[in-house]
Amino acid sequence: MRRIPLSRRSHVTGFGSFETGLVEHESALERDFALLAAFDDPGARIVSQPTTIRFETPAGQRRYTPDFGVIWSDGRYELVEVKYRADLRAKWSALRPGFATARSSMRAMNGSFRIVTETAIRVPRLDNARRLLPLRKAPLDADLAMAARAIVSRMGTPTLGETVMAMSCDRVMALGTIWRLMARGDLAFDPQLAVGFETRLGVS
Template sequence: MPVRKIGLCRRSVGGRVPRGGGRRGIDVESTLERDFVLLQRFDPAVADIEERPVRIPLFRLDGRAGHYVPDFLVTYRDPARPPRLVEVKHSDDPALLAGELEARLAAARAHASDRGWRFDLVTEREIRIPRLDAAKFLLPYRDRAVGPELRDRLLALAAKPRATVATLRDAAAADLMARAQILPDIWTLVARRELLADLDCPLSLATRLHPPTGGPPWPPA
């Protein structure tokens, strides 16, 4: 559970990112934090993400004791991959540019190192990337169900050379009405990585698709 609750956000847009499956959503204090969480949810390597995970003791410049609470702790499915403690900031944040956060960041690095974790300061340069657009588009599809017969047919069609979203839709549909009904099922399989696409390029009907060569899809983070 978070060690600090998010209060009223006067200078940014706070909210909660849903996770589905009856699980508690993830509270965020800005749209940049929201986008970071969406990227983590979309990453199949991520097992979980926790907001405001630890309170780190900190001594201020005036000698008074305080504390610092980083934004997130990201854990991974591979047990050999260390958890990542993360602070999310805009690269033009005045406090960051003025060096006023150095004591906090140093304390977070030491805290993470003592536990075998990593600590990263993450900005919009790592967050606002093309894959974020794919995450925002596909995540709402990920919890849908696709019938097993249609799923098998779509996977077989995707194994053909130069398969695209449009060719799968047209080959699997009997009429124009069916096209509209099948398209969400195709995006669901892409969202669950049962059909693979280049997620660093804009998604469209011309997006190339192919079935994976590995194991089953991952459980959602």
């Protein structure tokens, strides 16, 4: 594992705390990828810079260290490289041999290798992750939770706003309860769309 340097692009370095542990990152884009992965799969284990792959080129031996290794809760394992599109284009000829070696190595181990850019990370689902992920372990009033689930079940697929208005408690408490239930997966919604008062809810 290589030491994480100071990021020259965004100066965002550090650790993200997720349910399965701390994850190091060296850019805002890497931080956002880890956040999104943890939101999509609560059981995913995300490891920064998990291995260094050495390979031969006509110019001599080289090495490549992927940004992340992810063990998904369904057992899949993949190496992930997180890059801004501009950096990928500018350095493609130098990066490509390492990527090709990583893809070949992972295929031999029944795993996979993936390159992820901001177009797949900076999406509405990321805003949902930022809002809801911190609430996944937040305290939840059992009675309010039961009431919210009953309302959604009775109404079919109400909007978030309709559910808030149907609850008898303070609107702030109602909204907080619904967000917590969404974060825990107890109320279903389309995570691909930005969460708002028009978001349709269902009982998981």
